[in-house]
Amino acid sequence: MFPGQLPAKHNAADTTIFSVMSLLAQKNNAINLSQGFPDFPIEGQLSTLLHEASVSGLNQYAPMPGLPALREAIAADFLTRYGVAIDPETEITITPGATYAIYTAFTSLLQAGDEVIVLEPAYDSYIPNIEMSGAIPVPVKLLPHSFRPDWNAIAAAITERTKAIIVNTPHNPTGSVWSAEDWNTLWELLKDRPVYVLSDEVYEQLLFDGRQHYSVLQHPGLRERSFALYSFGKVFHNTGWKIGFAVAPPAMSKAFRRLHQFLSFSVNTPAQWALAQFIGSGNLAKPAALLQQKRDYFNSLMQHTPFRMLAPASGSYFQLYSYEGLSDMSDKDYACFLTEQFGVASIPVSAFYSDGTDHKILRVCFAKKEETLKEAALRLKAVASGK
Secondary structure (H helix, E strand, O other), rough: OOOOOOOOOOOOOOOOHHHHHHHHHHHHHOEEOOOOOOOOOOOOOHHHHHHHHHOOOOOOOOOOOOOOOHHHHHHHHHHHHHHOOOOOOOEEEOOOOOHHHHHHHHHOOOOOOEEEEEEEEEOOOOHHHHOOOOEEEEEEEEOOOOOOOHHHHHHHHHHOOOOEEEEEEEOOOOOOOOHHHHHHHHHHHHHHHOOEEEEEEEOOOOOOOOOOOOOHHHHHHHHHHEEEEEHHHHHHHOOOOEEEEOOHHHHHHHHHHHHHHHOOOOHHHHHHHHHHHHHHHHOOOOOHHHHHHHHHHHHHOOOOOOOEEEEOOOEOOOOEEEEEOOOOOHHHHHHHHHHHOOOOOOOHHHHHHHOOOOOOOEEEEOOOOOHHHHHHHHHOOOEEEEE
């Protein structure tokens, strides 16, 4: 037998909870409300533009930073929506998805022994990405129930070895949203320290009830030390296209691109062109209105089930529900139980904590067709206490 042994690059599970639950859903013919992908069609214009790009010959490598037309469209869009001026040549890099952008941003910053503050519950790629660079994740829990930043705990976690903090707004899995005041508070903590910020803003256009997204790019002090990371897949409901982008000051973008050129080098050309034309058209639907309607519809149906909704999600694709009082099972076991016995798959929120904190809460994705949500709620209505 070959005696070689491969190194463990991180301490996370071999298979993510999203893959585990999606596979279990498929095995049990369950409705998959676990993974964050829509089951409804994308805008017809996007499909048409993608076809046009391919048949017109735009099928070869794009420039390493991304098609100029797409970077220029992003810059114009951000100027319109956020009043932020971005140099498309030196500050925007197109990537194969936002998770890739997060990994590359971390890798461009970190060295062995650096510390990174991670606010938990947190998207499950953050800590493995940090560990792959030999750096040390420092988990800090958000306040229970509200999932707001615990500023005293964050301040206490900062040391001389702190290299970065990662922020996610709108937040996955809780749907909470940072305010402008939150960014100001973070600035007060960091302004005299050499700490970078990674701002995961993939759901930036999906805010509900009149809330406004505040980007790290709108804070002059923080912008100078920040990567802002985005996903077209979440905003335009085309997660399979796997296109995102990173925005950062020129020196940070240069460091990012030094790695990017040896990882993917370039990103799907026809999809980039289609997105550039779509964004540049100025005739975009408001994705938040569609998703808020789906959130409200699903939450109204869930009132007739034994599950207790936490506060309505302020943004993102996700809503949290408590099953406390229904079962003493761990949230992972209970999520598996619901998938196998009632045909509805969810994500246990303990998977978003490095120590497995279990508050008996499940995350469900409401970015689905109405008939999907209706059938899921009908199945969950049959769940009884004590099982």
